Structures are given as structure tokens and as C-alpha cells.
Amino acid sequence: MHAALVWFRRDLRHFDHAALHHALRHAQKVHCVFVFDRDILDALPSREDRRVGFIHHAVTELDAALDALARATGGRGAGLIVRHGRAVEEIPRLARALGVDQVCTNRDYEPAAITRDSRVAEALAADGIGFVDFKDQVIFERDEVLTQGNAPFSVFTPYRNAWLKKLDSFFVQAYPVEKHAGALAPKPEGERIPALDELGFGAGNLAELRMPLGVTGGRVLFEAFKGRIDRYKRTRDFPAVKGVSYLSTHLRFGTVSIRELVAYAWQHGGEGAETWLSELVWRDFYHMILWHHPRVVETTFKPEYARVQWDDAPELFAAWCEARTGYPLVDAAMRQINQTGYMHNRLRMIVASFLTKDLGVDWRLGERYFADHLIDFDLAANNGGWQWAASTGCDAQPYFRIFNPVTQSEKFDPEGRFIRRYVPELERVPNKFVHAPWTMGGIDQSAAGVRIGTDYPAAVVDHASARARTLARFGVVKGG
Secondary structure: OOEEEEEEOOOOOOOOOHHHHHHHHHOOEEEEEEEEEHHHHOOOOOOOOHHHHHHHHHHHHHHHHHHHHHHHOOOOOOOEEEEEEOHHHHHHHHHHHHOOOEEEEEOOOOHHHHHHHHHHHHHHHHOOOEEEEEOOOOOOOOOOOOOOOOOOOOOHHHHHHHHHHHOOHHHHOOOOOHHHHHHEOOOOOOOOOOOHHHHOOOHHHHOOOOOOOHHHHHHHHHHHHHOOHHHHHHHOOOOOOOOOOOOHHHHHHOOOOHHHHHHHHHHHOHHHHHHHHHHHHHHHHHHHHHHHOHHHHOOOOOHHHHHOOOOOOHHHHHHHHOOOOOOHHHHHHHHHHHHHOOOOHHHHHHHHHHHHHHOOOOHHHHHHHHHHHOOOOOHHHHHHHHHHHHOOOOOOOOOOOOOOHHHHHHHHOOOOHHHHHHOHHHOOOOHHHHOOHHHOOHHHHHHHOOOEOOOEOOOOOOHHHHHHHHHHHHHHHHOO
16 A cells, blocks of 8 residues: 555544554555544534643644654654544545545544544545544444344443453554554645634633643553552542542543553452453443444433433523532532533432432433533443433333432542532531531521522422432333
């Protein structure tokens, strides 16, 4: 093959990269491109979207890393060709201009991305240019892990068991890039990366990202987590404790390698690493579900639960979004996502259960809110998590699993440290009241310097009553 074009998307790293590896091995000259896709960017609800800042930084770092790779192997330098337009138009146009034989990219499993890639492949084929994609963002994909009856799994635990049984060194081996980097082609003259404001986004959103960025940042976070991984099982559910890996955004945009993470957890062993590996298996599971059942984007995984009648309660949904439900841990979690674009995983389950099971609001509204606000938003995981919380998805547990927001708060933030970090109105409230401040009497409220209903909201619903309504709501569908 004379020349190839590698199209980077959610794989913004220069190492252990399937498409780049294969292109460098088989082509004499390899160009690299990233497209700030207007079909995606123009649909974002805010021009200050933090994800664009994260991507822009990663693209800039990737450009420099590719250049350094080429020079280290005696080349004249390389880098990314960056375009701002519609990918379905920009990729075929660039492939023609560069005279490549093939476009190589890593596979995506979202319905819109599958449609986009099909359109790009058709346009390329009309010009006699090939299109090939590779598995890169998961360990096992599509039909690689099936039941004994050759059907896709619908429950996680048996899927995980089959996944772990199938795992061996073959599936976690890296795709070396460095030794083939001499084939990287120089960028065309005059190519540069547009600034954030040229893309129509505020340059200030980069400063708001409270995490290390790019491949460098992913490496810093992973190395730090290695020192905590043995405690992961014991600490991961406590939002006030530094217990999780904080790698979700880097996994979403591919600034870390899923193969490297899985290989480390698998080889390290112990309850902490095994528990973390199980979380990485969830990621493969939800991508598998999305690929086999793209209908979940619009409707329930369990067809019978499409008949659940959710409440039309815009005022309750607004209270949830704006962190004024009167349940401190729920409000603290919502302030975390609103202020930082991140939410601890345990809190995601709590607030999702609260919205659907306490407020009776359709899970799709919460799913959309997370999609608009989470820096690490991933369609497969977000949809799977929300449907799990709403009891409409892939879950062996019945619908009457309903989180009690007060007992969850008492269990996972016992001293109210996380609550007080994001809800400073409750800073002086004693621990015995901080999880349910509406139970304080007037004297206690005065002593704590907070009036419930004025300085901090009263509870918008009674959990016991809400739980009864949820059981009735699902009982109608189940015929109970």
C-alpha cells in the first residue's frame, strides 16, 4: 500500500493504537487526521462545553507526540492534519487530496457513528479508496463473548464470567507504534490546529477542567491509582475518599489504552484489582448491548417496561437538576456535576434512583442531562447505567430495588464530608442531622445557622410515600 490516512476519533493517543499500528505496518506513507465534527459540535447545548476543551488539549498533545515519533526515527517530522467541518465530507475530501489508498480508523459502536462511517466508506469507495476499521476501545466486542447458545448476554454477571474465561494474553497485547513510525508522513505545508474560539467555543472552558489532561494526564492518573488499587474495593463507594481511578474521561477519549489498564489489573491481582477489572468489564458489556440492541437509545431494554407511566413533573425535574431536592447527598452530587462536569460513580446510581424511583421522572430526562453535562459521557455506559437504575435495562434484580437516599448517605458519606464540600449551607449541621436536615427542630436549626425551607430546601418528596408509588407504578406493568 502506497499511502494510508489514519482517522483519529475517540482514541487520542500515539501508542498502543490499533489503526495507527496497522497503517504503519502496511503503508509506505501514513497521514493522520482529526476532524472537529460539526455534526457533533453544533448539537452541543453550550459553547462552553468542557469536553471540547479536553479534546482540543489532547489533539494538540497528540500532534506534538506524532511529530516527535517521526523525528525519533529519522523522519522530517509529522503530526495531525486537523479539520473543522462535517466528517462525512472532510474525510473523503482529504483522502482524495492526499491520494491515499485506504482510510484506517478504530471502530465505534454508537448508532450515529456506525451510520457516519458507512457514509464515509461509501464516498471513499466511489473514488476507489478503501475503508477499514479495527477493534481498539474495548477488549471484546460485538459477538466475541456469547452464551453457550450463541446469543448475546443480557445479564452482567454471566457475561463477566464468560469474559474473564476468554481473557488471555492475546487480547491484552499492545499494538506497537514506535518501531514503525518511520512511515509517518509530514504534515502538508501551512497546516495548524484551530484555536478553541475559531471552533466557536469559549477558550475559558479549558481552565475549568479539574483534571490532568491528554496522554500525559492519563499517565499521571493511572500511575497514582496503581498506589491505591489494592484499596479500591473498600474505598470506591465513598465520594469523600480518593478511592476511584478518575480515568473515565481518559477512557472515553482514548488518552489511555484499555488494553494496558486491563493487563495491569489482570496481572496485579488481589481484591482491589479484581474489582476494578470487573468495572472495566461493565464497559465492554454496555458497548456489546448497544451494538446488539441499538433501540436502547430510544426505548427500554426490557420491552414490557416501555409501558411504565412516568410522571409529568417538570418542577421536580428542575429541583433535581438545580440541586434543591432537600436531600443533601443528592444535591451535593448534582452540584458536583454542575460545577465540575464529573460525578462519582456511587452518586450516579443514587441520583438516578432518586430521579426515577423517588420523583417518578422518566429516566430518559436524566440520561439526557448527564449526556449534556458529563465530561466522560459515553452513550453505551450512560444509557446502561440509567436503565439499570430505572430497572428497565440489563439487570437481574427486580424493580423493587429502590435506593433510600438517606441510608445511602449515612452509609457512604457517614460524616457528611462530601455533603459539606458542595452544600456549605449545612456546614454546621451535626452529623446526626446532615443526611436528613428536615428532621431538625427549630432550636437545632438556629444552632446550625440554617433554616430548612429558607436557607436550604425542605425535602421535595417523602421517600416512603415515593417508594410505595414506584411499586404501584411498576406493579401495573407486571400485573401485580
